[in-house]
Amino acid sequence: MKGFFEAGLGIILAVALYTLLGKISASLLFLFNPFSCVVLYFSLMKHDIFGAAMGTVCGLLQDSLSLGLFGVAGLTKTLLGFSTGFISRKINVAPVTRNFVFLLIVSTIELALWKLLALFLFRERFALGGGLVLFQPLTTAFIVALLFQIVRKKRGESS
């Protein structure tokens, strides 16, 4: 029950952060994807199925805030959530550097897959936001890795 509450809170925080970033500067939305951060965080913490479910909800939510086809971000984020959770169960990705590199790889693949699907379905050029979108996996990986390490440390101290 606590897990579902945390997930709901995470989703609402992602929407709030997404709105806030847009209000500060619309270009920040190219640089940072709060929905991917939520999916990656819960995939690392609660693994594959929970990650896939979070990917579905966050992806569909992201799709509902867009004019594009409903389900494209849902599909890629479901893949992201499941694969991150599955791999993190098989390989130890807890150490700081390994954690960051792993998150960087999966978020890069997710972004590439999302853009490729959009290209395939809409036949349109990538919106690069002046190159800012290329930094999106880096910022996403950095923020999730930082959050993951902080939570791990806190849990380690309390236990």
Place this chain on the structure above:
Amino acid sequence: MPFSLKERRKFALFAGLIFFHLILISLQVPKGNEPTYFKKAFFAVFSPVQHGVVSFFQGVNRLWNNYFYFRQVQRQNQGMRDEIFLLRQENQTLKNTLLKFKGEKEIQELLSTISRSILVCSVIGYDSSDIHKSIVLNRGSRDGVKRDMVVLDRRGRLVGRVIDPVTLKQARVQLVTDKESGVGVLSERQRVVGILTGYAEGKCLMKYVYRTNKEIGEGEEVSTSGFEGIYPSGIPVGKIITITEDATLFKKIVVEPYLDFSELDEVAVFTIDLRELS
């Protein structure tokens, strides 16, 4: 390495989720741009969160401005007085010009109709796939917002039009920079007609101008023509930045729209059909 029953179940569930998304995507193909009920439901549930966040930060901002920035008020006040003075001059000049064509009573009625039909809205969200596609406003059907209403920025330049979904308190606006949008435009100097659509990185393309047309030039302003039956004529849209030619029948005309995201915190929605006024 064989997978356990538990893992097989997980893969089955994952495959089910992927299948669900594929079905969801393929169901939309015959519908084109029409949003599904599922999409509308997601929008209706989560757009109030955006509304709440924006209202909260606007409240904090107002509090900050009210209590901590009193020193700036006098300067702001003077700036606004100067602006009002200039706007009054402009307004009077326009009224005098209009008087040549219409009676004073008719003009007063026209101006009062226009001012009553302007709905000032805050932008509470941007499109998650590409910010140049759409925005979300903090007003909806409860405030009289309907599909196809024209949206202008604070300087009266074209932003886009209201599209579905329109909920009670929120509405989505398709921007002129969206690739799926189409606005009938004409060049200001040479009156060359074309269709404006989104291109890339916030730029637009003015389509269907023949290669043989030698009149249109770079730097020329484009405004709405009103031919597509949605936008009234004469609204400024942008400026032509490049004109190139290739093997096709038409010129490739790139337009830099006036739409500026740094000034897009507030927009005006016209709740009446502006074409009826012209």
